[in-house]
Amino acid sequence: MSDVLEQLGRVLEARKHADADKSYVASLHAKGLNKILEKVGEECTETIIAAKDAEQSGETRDVVYETADLWFHTLVMLSRLGLEPKDVLDELASRFNLSGLEEKASRDQ
Numbered sequence: 240m241s242d243v244l245e246q247l248g249r250v251l252e253a254r255k256h257a258d259a260d261k262s263y264v265a266s267l268h269a270k271g272l273n274k275i276l277e278k279v280g281e282e283c284t285e286t287i288i289a290a291k292d293a294e295q296s297g298e299t300r301d302v303v304y305e306t307a308d309l310w311f312h313t314l315v316m317l318s319r320l321g322l323e324p325k326d327v328l329d330e331l332a333s334r335f336n337l338s339g340l341e342e343k344a345s346r347d348q
């Protein structure tokens with residue numbers, strides 16, 4: 240699993256009950272799930288706008304920046320629900336293995 244995601248997952252867990260005045264993550268938890276979901280929605284929209292701009296301009300820096308914000312807020316959402324990055328990575332890995340097997344099966348026909 241990605242070291243960055245694993246370490247960030249641990250930090251997010253530790254910040255759940257931190258001082259909301261000192262921690263952005265704690266401040267989101269203090270405001271509740273709806274606030275976290277609002278941020279996920281906002282970052283999703285910002286990512287879409289950045290991607291459309293990037294296609295026009297060829298400048299992709301903002302897409303990476305906004306996607307990082309989106310991933311970050313979805314990780315806070317998962318943490319709120321008692322999940323961790325590994326849960327999503329395991330799901331992706333299982334799909335990857337499945338499609339690999341399907342490709343092999345179609346090649347073998």
Ligand SMILES: N=c1c2ncn([C@@H]3O[C@H](COP(=O)(O)OP(=O)(O)OP(=O)(O)O)[C@@H](O)[C@H]3O)c2ncn1[C@@H]1O[C@H](COP(=O)(O)O)[C@@H](O)[C@H]1O
Pocket residue numbers: 250251254261262263264265281307308311
């Ligand atoms: N990776 C991040 C990270 N990415 C984005 N953000 C914050 O997400 C917010 C993005 O929202 P916006 O772009 O809408 O900016 P904003 O106007 O400041 O946000 P709002 O006031 O609208 O909520 C910003 O405040 C960013 O600082 C992050 N805040 C924290 N982290 C990591 O989370 C860890 C814990 O953070 P704290 O809880 O602050 O200790 C840190 O060590 C960092 O590694």
